[in-house]
Amino acid sequence: MNRTEREAAVRRLLEQPSPQVPVELYDDAVRRGERMLRRRTAARRAMWLVLFAATVALTVWALTARPWAEPPPMTPPVADW
Template sequence: MNRSEREAAVRRILEQRPPQVPPELYEDAVRRGGRMLRRRTAVRRMMWLVLAAAAVAFTVWALTARPWVEPPSQTTPPVTGW
């Protein structure tokens, strides 16, 4: 199929009348789309909630563990000059 044949086939397809869509198909599509949007919104809110909980947990851990402070030494320094 060369270019002119393809163009002619496309023109024939575009000139045809679109097929009739059953009316209940629209209602099903709207219902499923609404369900998908609600589910997506719920997942997004849950992810934000998990992220906020993780941030709070990290902050509490950092304030109690204080990982930036040097731990106390386990041995005493040698005593000299006695």
Template structure:
């Protein structure tokens, strides 16, 4: 098949009317689609909740541990009594 023949066959396929969809199949697809959307919504909310909990835990840890403060040096004794 050359290019114009392929294009013509594809156009014929696209112009045909699709076969009718059985009504019970439509109901089943709508039910499954709704279930998928609910699961996706729940998963998205759980991920946001987990992200929020991790952010709160990090802020609490940073506020109590203060990792930006340099720890006191313990390698040399302090200079006292000079």
């Protein structure tokens, strides 16, 4: 099938009337689309909640552990010799 035959076949397909979509199919598609949107919204909210909880946990740990402070010395101080 060369290019002109393919173009003619596509034109024939486009000139035909489009088939009717059954009402049940439309209803199922709408229902599935709504379900997908609810799941995406719930997943997005869960992701933001986990991110917020991780940020709070990191902040609390940083305030209590103070990793930027100098660690305590490992040996006792040296007295007079």
